[in-house]
Amino acid sequence: MFQRRTVVAAKRSVAQWRSLATASPVSSGRNHKIVVVGGGTAGLTISHQLLHSGKFAQDDIAVIDPAAWHHYQPGWTLVGGGLKDKTELRKPLNSLIDPKFKFYNQGVGTFSPTENALTLENGDKINYEHLVVVPGLSINYGAIKGLPEALADRNSTVSTIYSYDTCDKAFRNIENLRGGNAIFTQPVGVVKCAGAPQKIMWLALDHWKRAGLYNPANPSDSPIKISFATGLPMMFGVPKYSVVLEQMRKDRGVEGLFQHDLLAIDGKAAIFASPEGEVTRQFDMLHVTPKMGAHGFVKNSSLANEAGFVDVDEHTTRHKKFPNVWSAGDAASLPTSKTAAAVTAESPVLVRNLLQSIEGKELDASYDGYTSCPLVTQYGKVLLAEFKYGGVPKETFGNMFGIDQAKPRRAFYYLKKDFFPWVYYNYMIKGNWGGPDGFL
Ligand code: UQ1
Numbered sequence: 001m002f003q004r005r006t007v008v009a010a011k012r013s014v015a016q017w018r019s020l021a022t023a024s025p026v027s028s029g030r031n032h033k034i035v036v037v038g039g040g041t042a043g044l045t046i047s048h049q050l051l052h053s054g055k056f057a058q059d060d061i062a063v064i065d066p067a068a069w070h071h072y073q074p075g076w077t078l079v080g081g082g083l084k085d086k087t088e089l090r091k092p093l094n095s096l097i098d099p100k101f102k103f104y105n106q107g108v109g110t111f112s113p114t115e116n117a118l119t120l121e122n123g124d125k126i127n128y129e130h131l132v133v134v135p136g137l138s139i140n141y142g143a144i145k146g147l148p149e150a151l152a153d154r155n156s157t158v159s160t161i162y163s164y165d166t167c168d169k170a171f172r173n174i175e176n177l178r179g180g181n182a183i184f185t186q187p188v189g190v191v192k193c194a195g196a197p198q199k200i201m202w203l204a205l206d207h208w209k210r211a212g213l214y215n216p217a218n219p220s221d222s223p224i225k226i227s228f229a230t231g232l233p234m235m236f237g238v239p240k241y242s243v244v245l246e247q248m249r250k251d252r253g254v255e256g257l258f259q260h261d262l263l264a265i266d267g268k269a270a271i272f273a274s275p276e277g278e279v280t281r282q283f284d285m286l287h288v289t290p291k292m293g294a295h296g297f298v299k300n301s302s303l304a305n306e307a308g309f310v311d312v313d314e315h316t317t318r319h320k321k322f323p324n325v326w327s328a329g330d331a332a333s334l335p336t337s338k339t340a341a342a343v344t345a346e347s348p349v350l351v352r353n354l355l356q357s358i359e360g361k362e363l364d365a366s367y368d369g370y371t372s373c374p375l376v377t378q379y380g381k382v383l384l385a386e387f388k389y390g391g392v393p394k395e396t397f398g399n400m401f402g403i404d405q406a407k408p409r410r411a412f413y414y415l416k417k418d419f420f421p422w423v424y425y426n427y428m429i430k431g432n433w434g435g436p437d438g439f440l
Helices: 004-020 041-052 073-080 147-152 167-176 196-210 239-251 340-358 396-401 410-426
Strands: 031-037 061-064 069-071 090-092 102-104 108-112 117-120 125-133 137-140 180-186 224-230 255-258 261-266 269-274 277-282 285-287 291-294 325-327 371-378 381-388
Touching (some): 125 340, 180 277, 239 371
Parallel strands (some): 031 125, 180 285
Antiparallel strands (some): 069 090, 261 269, 269 277
C-alpha cells in the first residue's frame, strides 16, 4: 500500500487540480503518478504489471508513444525466411493499452527530471511522481552511406529484417537470387537481438540448399557463395554458443569476415572498415544490419549515460541520479543483450522495485542480466541461447531436463515460431508472463 500520507496528499492535490482546471493551464489530465514513455514490449509489459498491483486508479498511469502500430519484432526474422506474414505480427497500439491508462499518442520532446516533468512534441507539459523510460532504440539507417536509398529501391537486392517495411523484401531477395555473392552484415556497436544478423543467413542458406543453389559440402562449386561480415571478432558474444556457431559456419562453408564493419554501399559494392583498412566486396545480394543507438530525446537529456542510454543501476533498474526514474528494455544502459526475452526478466524487477520505492521500502528485486536468443540455425531448428551478465549461460530447459541448449532442436523452433508470438500477445504485454518464470 501507499503510505497513507502520500495517498491523502495525492487525493487532495488531484481535487485541487480538478477545481482549478478551468483557471489553471495545468489540467488534472496532465498529472500522473507514473508516466511510462514507450508502448513497445517493455512499456506495455511494465505498465500492465503495474496496473495489476491494484494500486492505481483511472489515469494514475500514463503511457506515451507516437506509434500507430505495435509490432512483434522477434517475428521479423521469420518473415525474412518466408515463414510468416508481416501483417499478422502487428496490432494497432491503442488496442493494446488498458483503458485505465491515459494514452498520449505523441512523441516526447524533452525530459526535465529535476522538475519531475517532461514535454511532449506538441509542447504539452506532463508531470509525474515516477517516470519509466522505455522508448526502445533508434535505427540509424543513414549511418551507412547509400543504405537508405538502397533499402527504398524496390528493385535493389539490399534489404534488412530490422524494419517492417523491408523484412518481406529480404525474403523476396533470397528467393530471387540464383547465383553470385550473398553477404550478411552485423555492425560494430549495440544492436537489438544480436543473433538476428546470422539467423536470417542460416535460413537463406537452407533455402538455397533446398533450391539446389548451395551445397555446404562443396561451396566453391555452388552457384551461390555466402559471407558473414561482422564487426565482432567472433560469431556470438557468449563463448559457449560462439564455439558451436563457428563450427557451424565452417561446416557449412560460409566465409567469415570478422571485424568488418559496413561503411557504405555503392551500386553492387559493399565497403567495410577492417583492421587492414577499407575492404570492398562485390555482392549480388546484401542483407544489412543497420547501426542502432539511443533516441535523440534520450541521448540529449540528463538521463543518458555517455553512450546515450538511460543510466540505470544494472540490478535494480533505477536511475543512478534520479531516484524516481526507471528504465528497462532497449533504451536502458543495462549491460546485456537487448531482446524481448530480457524484458520478461527486467519488467518484474522494475515493477517490484518501483512499488517498493513508492512505499518508502527497500528495493529488494535484482535483475541478473537474463536474456535469450532463440537462434534459428535452419528451417525447423533453433539453438536456444539463454544467458545472464558476464555471458554466463542460464538455460531454462538445461536446468529442467538436463539438456544442452547449444544443440539446435526442433522443439525450440516451435517455441520460437508458434509459442512465443502467442504468449507475447496473449500474456506478456498484458502483464501476465514472466518468461522462464512462467505465467504471472
Ligand atoms: C520469452 O518469454 C519470450 O517472450 C515471449 C521470447 O520471445 C521473444 C523469447 O524469445 C524467450 C526466449 C522467452 C523466454 C521464455 C522461455 C520459456 C525460455
